Amino acid sequence: MKQGVQGPPGAPAAARIPGQQRPAAGAVPGGRERDAAVPGAARGEHTHGERPIPGPRAAVQRSSVRGQILDALRTALVTGDLKPGEVYSAPVLGERFGVSATPVREAMQQLALEGAVEVVPNRGFRVLQRGARELAELAEVRALIEVPVVLRLARTVPAERWADLRPLAEETVRAAAVGCPAAYAESDRAFHRALLALSGNEQLLRIAEDIHRRSQWPPVRRGRAGLVADAAEHMALLDALAAGDVGVVRGLVGEHFAGAS
Structure with a gap:
């Protein structure tokens, strides 16, 4: 029976990318249906020459498979399990997740739109x-x-509203203490998303x-x-x-983004 991956304490639920093996030609293990025809440049069927990624097989639920695979791949980018410059094929990753290549390929194509990977014709995604x-x-x-949004919010949002964000800030503290980059990346995005959400601007949030997300990989090894x-x-x-100290807010957000680079 396939076992899910147990990540470091505090890590998000997304599965860790496990080792890769060549699947049986033309089939997906477990008797799953064959993939529909997809242009060769996007299929990534050839798996020769790939380096294995250590780790046991990962199991995902059949519901929302594409979303789970996308989350797992994003986590693997942050943790460095998917390494810059390496090529990964959809069929092999699909086998290791226990799914067909199709949801993996769809997730990889989304990552290509986000600038994380590029299509390598007849091989997969780099x-x-x-x-x-x-x-x-x-x-x-x-x-x-x-920065301009946070400064505007500092002048307009009632003081009591900021208490709602404290649990999210505390979660970043806990994730940082564990030292798990994937858990910290997720909690960091959640905090900044909630902060900017007070602006009421959905386009800004997107x-x-x-x-x-783009700035979080490859991971910066800050320790x-x-x-x-x-x-x-x-927290500060x-x-x-x-x-309501706008001067301190200005200094803190400037320092925060300077440190992010």
Whole structure:
């Protein structure tokens, strides 16, 4: 019986990408249906030359399979289990998740739209490499979007409303203490999403979420101390917002995004 992966304490529920093996030609293990015809550039059927990823098989529920696979792949990007420059095929990843290649391929195509991977004709999907300059540019874009919004919220949101965000900030502190990058990435996005949601601007939320997610991989190896410092800034920011101290808020958000690069 396939066993789910038990990640580090505090890690999100998404499955960890396990080791890869070549599936039987033209079939998906377990007697699952064959995939419908898909253009060769998007199928990624050939698996020769791939490096295995350590770990046991992962099990996912059949409901919302594509979403679960997408979450698992995003987690694998953050943790570094999917390595920049490596090519991964949909059939092999599908076998390891216990599903057909189709939901894996669909999830990979979504990641391609997000700029995480690129299609390699007749092989699969290559994880793209982001250099220091691109990560710095993403941090700058985040600052350009979020800093003015947070400063406006500091002047307009009643002090008692900031208490609603404290549990989310505390969750980032707990995730940082564990030192799990995937758990911290998820809690960090949740905090910033809730903060920006006070603006009432849905388009802003979508754009900021996309840029934030892009900025989280490949993971920046700051270590537990770096994550703890980042989480502490969330708590300090909430204190300043509740106190209505716009000057302190301005300094904290500027420092926060400078550290993100």
